[in-house]
Each structure stands twice: as structure tokens, then as C-alpha cells.
Amino acid sequence: MVKNETPKKKKMSLTTKIFIGLIAGLIVGIIFNIAIPHSYVRDTVFVDGIFYVIGNGFIKFMKMLVVPLVFCSLVCGASSIGDTKSLGKVGGKTLIFYLCTTALAVSVAIGVSNIINPGKGLDMSSIKAADNVATQDATSITDTILNIIPDNPFNSLAGGIMLQVIFFALIVGILLAKMGERAELLSNIMNQCNDLMMEMTTLVMSFAPIGVFCMIAKTFANLGFDAFLPLIKYMASVVTALGVQLFFVYMLLLFVFTRLNPFKFLKKFFPVMAFAFSTSTSNATIPMNIDTLEEKIGVSRKISSFTIPLGATINMDGTSIMQGCAVVFAAQAYGINLGAKGYLTVIATATLASIGTAGVPSVGLVTLSMVFASVGLPIEAIALIMGIDRILDMLRTAVNITGDAVCTTVVAYQNKEFKKDVFNS
Ligand code: ASP
DSSP states (O other): OOOOOOOHHHHHHHHHHHHHHHHHHHHHHHHHHHTSOOOIIIIIIIIIIIIHHHHHHHHHHHHHHHHHHHHHHHHHHHHHHHHGGGGHHHHHHHHHHHHHHHHHHHHHHHHHHHHHOTTTTOOGGGSOOSSOOOOOOOOOHHHHHHTTSOSOHHHHHHHTOHHHHHHHHHHHHHHHHHHGGGGHHHHHHHHHHHHHHHHHHHHHHTTHHHHHHHHHHHHHHHHGGGGHHHHHHHHHHHHHHHHIIIIIIIHHHHHHHHOOOHHHHHHHHHHHHHHHHHHOOTGGGHHHHHHHIIIIIOBOHHHHHHHHHHHHHHOOHHHHHHHHHHHHHHHHHTTOOOHHHHHHHHHHHHHHHHHHOOSSTTHHHHHHHHHHHHTTOOTTHHHHHHHHHHHHHHHHHHHHHHHHHHHHHHHHHHTTOBOHHHHHO
């Protein structure tokens, strides 16, 4: 897993550019929708020509990243989990906690979104998709589980069959860790491939402003004001689900396992959340998180120096929440009924995607296409979401690192590596 942090200045300027792309696309799209009558130039040259080609070209670049990025990132992530074996009880507990809270987070997101219904009323099926919209195979649950094991992993990689790719990558990563020095060269190569994919992600993301402009302009040229409300509802779903996870799920877990005062915890931890919010980068908050947990909460570094970096790498509850909401949004907008099996697949894939999401800005959007692919949703809907994703990225990163801190506090408390007097001071 890569600790590849984008310099703050460059990141901020990209954020601004994406916002400009979004607003400009919105204005141009609305003007096309209400002020420019249908004509060859309007429809064929602009909307279905320039906007479509550039917008979908960008989406195709994103798609291109998914398989290699997820594979490399998961192998490296899993090999760091493999190391945790030596940490025995702490490693096991931390992993279970991280995976369970992530699965819970996706479930909260799906529940909240199904109440708010962000995609209802938005008819995206009228918008031409880059690829044919895949439909869900009517396989039984038992076969769905069996299908996670690839017949041929190269086939899974080539075909982008994500659950199989994840499964294979996890085994490779864990065994690489187990082989230690014997596989040092391969481990280094995997780490370098991972670095390469992160560089490529940064490169592709640098085209996001123009990609967002074109996709948004095309969407609003076709749909006009009808596209507004769903986007606001989507944001409301993500923010509500993040709130439920932060104030209800985490605080309840903290109270149940440690009897500590959740309000005091939040107050003391707030500066770390603010830092995560302003940088959108879990990795960048690692030192501050460890420090705050020790100085203000009373968690021993013995625990946090292992669980916090691991959490920043594999535990992304906020990101999974965004992905859960995005799935419901897209499914509703395209009129696709996912059903219980589809949602279970989403919970499984988003939980695993969280392991493969690096703690740097926007990577959650890239792994989102993998979650979409797992249930056959067209990834064109990501373009709509992308325009507003930077704000949500800030919020979800704050939730991501709070999940790591709550888990660390619980594990430290249970392993008697916790100083109550520091917390109470
Ligand atoms: N920005 C997130 C983080 O660093 C990852 C993401 O959701 O894109 O935690």
C-alpha cells in the first residue's frame, strides 16, 4: 500500500479546477438544455460528439486503472495484513473490527439511501452508456459464493471479474508476507507496481476537471434541471449515513466496549478529524492520530503505531459509505433492481474495496467502479457523482480515520494498554 501523498498545494488546485469544471459544465449544460434548440451542431457535434467523447474517454481511463490498481494495492495491503499474524491477538481483533465496521457502514449507507431514494426521478437510462449496461446473472447464492474462486486467475484479471481478482490478490499478498525474504524481490516489484499505479491515478485525475466538465455538460444538456434534485439527495444520503456511522455506530461501540464518554472522545479527537477533513488524506493524518490518541485519549503507542497505519490503509468506512450510496443512486437512476443478492455483493465488494483503497484523495472513486462492476451497474453514473465528490471526500476521510481511532481505543482498552487518567484529564 502506498503512502503517496499529493502535495497540498497541487491537490488544492486540482480541487478548485474540478469545482470550476463542475460549475462550468452545469452552466453550459443548462444553457444547452433551455436556450439552444436541437440541431446537428448542438446534438451531434457538441452533446453526443465533443462532450460524449471527452467525458467518456475520461471514464475509460478510470476503468483502465481499476484492475491493475486494485490488484497491486490489495497484494501490498494483504501482505501487510500477513505481518499482523506476529502480533497475534491484537492483529486478529483489529482486523475483525475493521472488517465488521466497514460491512456495517455499507449496510447503513444502503439503508439510508433506500429511504432518501437519491436516484429516483432521474432517468439516466436515456443517456447513452459507453458500454452496454450489464445485467445481473440469475445465479443462486451458493454459486455466487463459489464464483469468488477463479477457475483461472488470469482470466479474472483480463475480464475484470473483481471478486475473483480480490480473492486471488488476497492469497498472493498473504503468502508473500509468509514467504518473507524468499519472496523479497517479488514483494519489491509489487510495491513498485503499486507506486506506478498510484502515479497513473494522479495523472488520470489531473484530467478530471475537463472530464467532469464534459460529463456534467452532457448530462444537464439532456436532463436540464431534473438532474439537480437527485444530486442533492445523493449528497444528503452520504452525509446522513456518515453521521449515523460517526455519532451512532462508533460512539455506541466505544461506549459498549470501554464505557468511555463518547462526547469527551469526540471533543478530544476533533482536531484530527479537522485535519483529515482539510487534507482528504488518511495517510497524512497517521502521525497526528497516533499522537492525539497517546497524549489526549491515553492509548499506548504499542498498539496505535500498528493499528493506525494499518487502518489508514485498509479501513475506509467513510469511503464504503459513499460507495453504498452511489450504488443505490446509480441503480435507481438506471432503473436497475439489485435485489438482496445484489446488495450482499455490494456489501462484500465495498468491504474488500476498502482494503484496496489507498488513503489519499479520490481513490475511493476509482475503486467505486469496481463495486459498480461487481453488480453490473454502468459506471457512467460516476461522472455525475464525481463533480461533487471532493466535498464528500473531505467528510468521508474524517470518518475513515475516526473509525481507526475508535478501533484502536477499544483494542488498547481490552489489552490494558490504556491510561484512563489521561482520558479523564
Ligand atoms: N480520501 C480518502 C482517504 O484518504 C480515500 C477516498 O475515499 O478516496 O481516506
